[in-house]
Amino acid sequence: MALQVVKQDGALLVQTPHVNKNFNKRIKDMGGVWHNARWRVDARNEALVRAALKRSYGGDGQGEPDVVTVRCTIHKESWQGPVDVAGRVIARAFGRDSGATLGDGVVLVEGRITSGGSRINWTSVVDATVVLHDCPRKVAEKMIDGGYVGVSGAAIENATDADAAALADGVD
Structure with a gap:
């Protein structure tokens, strides 16, 4: 949308x-x-x-937004709520044993997203490399400059052809 x-x-x-x-x-x-x-x-x-x-x-509803695709590694945990970067939901758990689901426009490349903690004090956990589609360019530039806690190795991607080739070469 x-x-x-x-x-x-x-x-x-x-x-x-x-x-x-x-x-x-x-x-x-x-x-x-x-x-x-x-x-x-x-x-x-x-x-x-x-x-x-x-x-x-990255846009105001008039014309094309200034967005890019970003690949980055995220190591973050959030107590009883979603893990987010610049307000963007990366993953969300709903309880200790629920596991976690990815936010819209987020692709898990490697690593894990999960839930943890105790029954009462549960957490959402992201320890993974992800691709974020439709990321505002200014946010991407701040990621690349190391401006967000728990985010590293950020790079703007033009395509995910390398990921698709690697996935196709794998064996189930």
Whole structure:
């Protein structure tokens, strides 16, 4: 799903391609509410909404967003919530024994995503190399410069042909 911003009855209806905790906080701070699988916010906040979209998603719903594909290694753990980088959900567990699921647009290349901890104090765990599709270029550049805790070896990828060839050469 692409970014979509529609004006209707004095409100902006905003759909995003994946969850971004930072964007969610910003739009809530503008009075936004989640309704029918999209954000609804006062249309008078359009400039602020589009700026927040550009910051979190690389585009504002007008034209093509400035996004890239990034390959990086992530070693992070989150107590009773998802592991995220720049607000982007990488993986999420729902309990100690639930395992974890990947966030939208995230591909596990090698390593593990899982859950851990105790029954009451469970964690989401990422110890893996992943590919992040549709990553805003500014976020990717900050990853490459080492600007996020628990993220290393980040590089912008043009294609994942090498990964596909390696996967095809494997034996089950």
